[in-house]
Amino acid sequence: MTVFQLRRWGRTTLPLIVMIAVVLLALPPANATTLVHCGQSITSSIVLANNLGCSSGDGLDVGKANITIDLNGHRLDGAGASNNGIDNVGFARVVIRNGVVANFGNWGVHLSGASRNKITGLVVTGSGDVGINLEATSTHNKVSGNTVTGNGGNGIRFIDSSNRNTASGNTADNNGDNGVSIENSSSNNTVSHNETNGNVNHGIRVENGANFNTFSHNVSNSNGQNGISIVSSTNNTVTHNTTDGENKGIRIEDTSTYNKVAHNVASENSDTGIFVKNLSSNNTISHNTTNANANHGISLEGSSNNNVIAKNTVKGNGDGIRLTNSANNNTISRNVVTGNGCDGIDVNTSANTNTVKRNIASRNSCHGIGFTSTANNNIVTSNTADDNSLDGIFSDTNLVTINKNIADRNGFPNGVSNGNYGLTAPPGTPGSHNVARGNANPGECTPSTLCA
Secondary structure, eight states: OOHHHHHHHHHHHHHHHHHHHHHHHHSOOTTOOBOOOTTEEEOSOEEBOSOEEOSSSOSEEEOSSSOEEEOTTOEEEOTTTSSOSEEEESOOSOEEEEEEEEOOSSOSEEEESOOSOEEEEEEEEOOSSOSEEEESSOOSOEEESOEEESOSSOSEEEESSOOSOEEESOBOOSOSSOSEEEESSOOSOEEESOEEESOSSOSEEEESSOOSOEEESOEEESOSSEEEEEESOOSOEEESOEEESSSEEEEEESSOOSOEEESOEEESOSSEEEEEESSOOSOEEESOEEESOSSEEEEEOSSOOSOEEESOEEESSSEEEEEOSSOOSOEEESOEEESOSSOSEEEOSSOOSOEEESOEEESOSSOSEEEOTTOOSEEEESOBOOSOSSOSEEESOSSEEEESOEEESOSOGGGOOOOOOSEEOOTTOOEEOOEEESOSSTTOEESGGGGO
């Protein structure tokens, strides 16, 4: 290298190297932490260096979009006397993660009008009201992997048109209201793979026009009222959930229509596995397992019409499937209803114009399929009702049509004949082409015209 080249290199490159070194020295270390104070507005990404104990106001406020607040395992504690643990009003794409938010007087984590945020890896406990609260059109947020327990109200809540959010992989237990609540026109949300146990009211609650939401693969046990409750809401999908130890496993009521409830397990509840009431129509209840519920496996009542109950397994309940109190125009089809404490399928009290077809109703302790005197204009066709303790098919009204059913070996509780029939109905009951064989009463069918 010539002297000229050396001098030229020194004049141009050496100052650049010095400048880069100065900039690098000014940058914080990659894993630098930051001390914060109560009520601080966070305007850049931080990793916390300290715990906070806040006696008033918020713990931390989000003050800018596109930042990360990493609690770094630290604890924000409100001592029950302050407002919100972490408050985000209107800022998007903020990540809040990895720490404990406890004992704030109002909400643990609060989003209002804030979209595309992530809340993950938090323990939120002891809030005066809601643990994690999204409200006022907070949309496209992800709430995942949090433990939300022991809060005074709901564990997790989406409210007031907070749409297209996701709550997944959370544990929402032992809260003072519901584990997860979707309310007030909050729609198109996805709630999946959560555990909601031991809450005062419901595991999951959907109400007041919360439509087109999806609830899947959640586990809900031992809540004070119901595992999953849908109130005045439509077009929701409830699938592959497990609920047990509740009053009712899944409850749909108060003009909740066009909901789909499929592939759930709703068993060992103190009342009913799946319960539909109060003008809740056009719902589809299919491919569910409702076993060992104290009262009914599946129940429709209160002018809940045009529902489809199909391909469910209903075993070991008080009654299997019940229609009552003006539950009309429903279709009960292809269910397996066995080993229930009284009737397999029970249609009573002004439940009219229903179709009961292609079900298996066997080994029930009363009738396989039964109709009371006020259940009129129903159709019973192509069912199998075998090995029930009383009649295979029984009707107390002749305003029912009984066609093409099979009813064998009924009327032998504990192997002892009690004289019951395969099919029993009043004279003049329309029907034919039924088959009854080996029943306790050798007459098999009464009137005999049913088996002609």
